[in-house]
Amino acid sequence: MRVDRPIGTLLLLWPTLWAVWLASAGGPEPHILVVFIAGVFLMRAAGCVINDYADREMDPHVERTRDRPLAAGRVSVTEALILCGVLSGAALALVMTLNTLTIMLSLVGAFWAIIYPFMKRFIHIPQLFLGFAFSWGIPMAYSAQTGSVPASAWILLAANIAWVMAYDTMYAMSDRKDDLVIGIKSTAILFGSYDRLVVGGCQALTLALLLFLGVRESLDVYFHGSLIVTGMFFLFQQWLIRNREPRACFQAFLNNTWSGAAVFLGIVLSHL
Numbered sequence: 100m101r102v103d104r105p106i107g108t109l110l111l112l113w114p115t116l117w118a119v120w121l122a123s124a125g126g127p128e129p130h131i132l133v134v135f136i137a138g139v140f141l142m143r144a145a146g147c148v149i150n151d152y153a154d155r156e157m158d159p160h161v162e163r164t165r166d167r168p169l170a171a172g173r174v175s176v177t178e179a180l181i182l183c184g185v186l187s188g189a190a191l192a193l194v195m196t197l198n199t200l201t202i203m204l205s206l207v208g209a210f211w212a213i214i215y216p217f218m219k220r221f222i223h224i225p226q227l228f229l230g231f232a233f234s235w236g237i238p239m240a241y242s243a244q245t246g247s248v249p250a251s252a253w254i255l256l257a258a259n260i261a262w263v264m265a266y267d268t269m270y271a272m273s274d275r276k277d278d279l280v281i282g283i284k285s286t287a288i289l290f291g292s293y294d295r296l297v298v299g300g301c302q303a304l305t306l307a308l309l310l311f312l313g314v315r316e317s318l319d320v321y322f323h324g325s326l327i328v329t330g331m332f333f334l335f336q337q338w339l340i341r342n343r344e345p346r347a348c349f350q351a352f353l354n355n356t357w358s359g360a361a362v363f364l365g366i367v368l369s370h371l
Contacts, residue, residue, distance in 0.1 A: 100144035100182075106353055108143045110266070111233050113359025114259040115139055117366055118240035118252065121316060125370020131243050134193045135236065141193070145186035146212050146232070152179050153216035161277040200242040208235035220282075223289035226267040230260035251312060258308035265301035265333075266355040268294060269340055273348040295340055302333040309362065318369040325365025332358045 101107060115135050119127045151158065151169045158170035168174035187209070194205045211232035218225035234256045241252040264286065271278065271287035272294055278285055290297045306326055313322045332354060339351035 100186075101147045102144070106356060107147065108140055109356045110263075110359060111143050111236065112136070112139045113356070113363055114234060114255070114262075115236035115240055116363050117259075118237040118255060119244065120363070120366045120370060121251065121255065121312075122241040122244035125367070127244065131197070131240075134196060135240060135243070138190050138193050139236065141186050141190040142208075142212060145183050145190065146215075148179050148183040148186065149213060150216040152176065152183070157281050157283065160281050161274060163274065163277075194239075197243045198246060200246065200248075201239050204235070204239045204242055204248075208232070208239060211235055219284050221284070223284045224286055225284065226264045226271070226286045227260070229267055230263035233263050234259040251316060254308055254312045254315070258305050258312065261301045261304040261308065262355070262358070265298045265305065266336075266352050268298050268301070269336065269348050269355075270352040272340060272343055273345040273352065275343075276345070294343070295337065298340070299333075299337060302330075302336075306330055306333070318366070321368035322362075322365040325361045325368075328361040328365075329358045332361065 119132060119135055123131075151167050154164070155169040155176070158164040158167050164170060169176070169179055191205070194202055211228065215225065215228045215232045218228045237256045237259060238248045238252045241248050268286045268290075271285035274283075275285070275287045277283075278288060286297065287294050306329065309326055309329075310323070312318075313326070336351040336354050339347045339354070
């Protein structure tokens, strides 16, 4: 479940909170807020279990993942699948307290979460599928809060997909050596020496789409200031990955939680 490594939960939580606050104009309903925060934890945990199940034959050959419970043989496949079922069932119970549109959207979200771990075997851009999986809470949040999914939700979703593409490429850069050996596909491998350029392009697109959304939603100087701070974090991440050293690339990936937090703070302050 990676409870001891909350970075994935935070990277899923921030865009969900962006959407909850924007959809509610800064005044989310307490019930909806609790459902989405708990849902983020449950679905990220379930996603980790699915991922480890999918990678159980590969993880033993990767230095960073060889000690994961399934890879190390400390947990059986049956136990993992039961845990995944319990987590997914709990998440479903939460979403059933919301409106019909949100329930229907949650089924699409479950689809993204299930197929993503297997995409790295077939296509060189599994990060795109992770982007949808980590962004689908956005239209769900809008539908739960407003009963519809307006254009702003899709703009925010596109911005978040670009952000996920950027940070997960950095993550893949840290594993590139092992991935090449075992045949895992990723954007880090696909783009090769252009990896930093692609990361930078995705970061620029993230900021451009967020700026467009901020203008569209009439967000004030606090939000625009948060984009400047986020851009500074992106520049720092570019500096970290400049030599493509695996440990530094992983640190750049971890730094993205501050990018997400900065944007959220700007949204909150803009609605005070």
